[in-house]
Amino acid sequence: MVETTEHAPAAPEPKYWHLRTVLLRAIDSEFGIGQVIPNERELAARFGVARATLRQALDQLELEGRLVRRRGIGTLVAAPRTTVPVSRAEEGWPGAAPDTAWRIVDCTTAPATDRLAQALGVPAGESVHTVRRLRVTGGQVVGTESLHVPDSTVAHLPGIVSGAGSGRSVLRQLQHLELAGESRAVELGVAEAEEARLMQRPPGTPVLVVTTQYAARGRIAALAVSTYRADTCRLSFGETGLVEVAPVESALAGVRAS
């Protein structure tokens, strides 16, 4: 029953897009996860397309996490994406998650830039501790995080020495705060040089950028900016009260296209 009829002009279907759909069907029916698919020359011949068109379709399928290119090996059928929980219910306060989920890279203390100060709601120039961590899932680094904590968030707690910047102490101090709330945003980005290096990927790799403001005692207590590999990760925001039926990640493949 059509309630509102949309008369959008049919978008022209680019050639590579048609090929991508055909390739996807071939991959699903002929190859298993981890199998190497034929090389570009063979595929271009089989489907009767130019190499440039083929490459565009392969790029697309790599972005979608369906194919993965390995230097010296070829193009493989990718494993399904890894579900990485990012909600507080599953994560707790920064640092409360099991040690295996996060690995501290380093911690630096510096005066806040204007932009960082604005995002944290502190005066420009206030000392901010930045803890860099890696997100590890199944032994694989899947993301990076910069956790910015104003000195005023942790300075007045007993036991912390002002200016002391070890990542582990900052995280320990955070766990003593009572969290009032949090706000989270997700968008598409690309890995900057340093983030890419930490994930051992080339710069420009598509990432899901998650920005979280943590509030405590009536102000922003910490700001986390995380990047997760968009090709291999699905982020889950588990919430309370949900019955455990088929987890959506295992059951959903194909629901959209069908």
Add this chain to the structure above:
Amino acid sequence: MVETTEHAPAAPEPKYWHLRTVLLRAIDSEFGIGQVIPNERELAARFGVARATLRQALDQLELEGRLVRRRGIGTLVAAPRTTVPVSRAEEGWPGAAPDTAWRIVDCTTAPATDRLAQALGVPAGESVHTVRRLRVTGGQVVGTESLHVPDSTVAHLPGIVSGAGSGRSVLRQLQHLELAGESRAVELGVAEAEEARLMQRPPGTPVLVVTTQYAARGRIAALAVSTYRADTCRLSFGETGLVEVAPVESALAGVRAS
């Protein structure tokens, strides 16, 4: 203070990536939002790069939502991304959001495919109502949604005639259910042909795919699969208790790179 030293090999910086960073700096300092930047020939000459490299850098900046190509006009500096709230706190049950936020396209009723049945936790072949809606922000269509509601979710409520499939009635009936919880996942995808048509974009446009399972009365009452334009949208998951300091979207540009 380095707690764990990572000795990842420095990833090679591709040529287009260096150019992308240089371009971004030029855009930020020389052009305002909505301004047309020089054409490809001029840019390639100015930066002394091949057209192919330039195009790769421009593609990247378009994916990042910094540039937008308009046929017959050229390449423009894009407006900042639109923040689209997707959490239940702001949205309510499907259909409880203001009419201006969602526009119903159509509603169909059909037996569940195996995959959809599995995702909904219902027997294969059960009748499922699928309401398709467009997400509208600032008069612009920014996303599409397919909301799948098993007939058993709405059939036993007073007032609904089994099999009656108007989108508006299905949504009205959903609002009578008491929601027990929800689970949400976000990942990168590309717009399939029909989704692309509804958003008036070419197929293959990068989208953020949001999958939400809504639970009520001990089972999955509905499953929503939404796609949001990844170039122009940032999804926000507002939660309770957060103080209103500088909203992160306005303050954060540049925090990552700095």
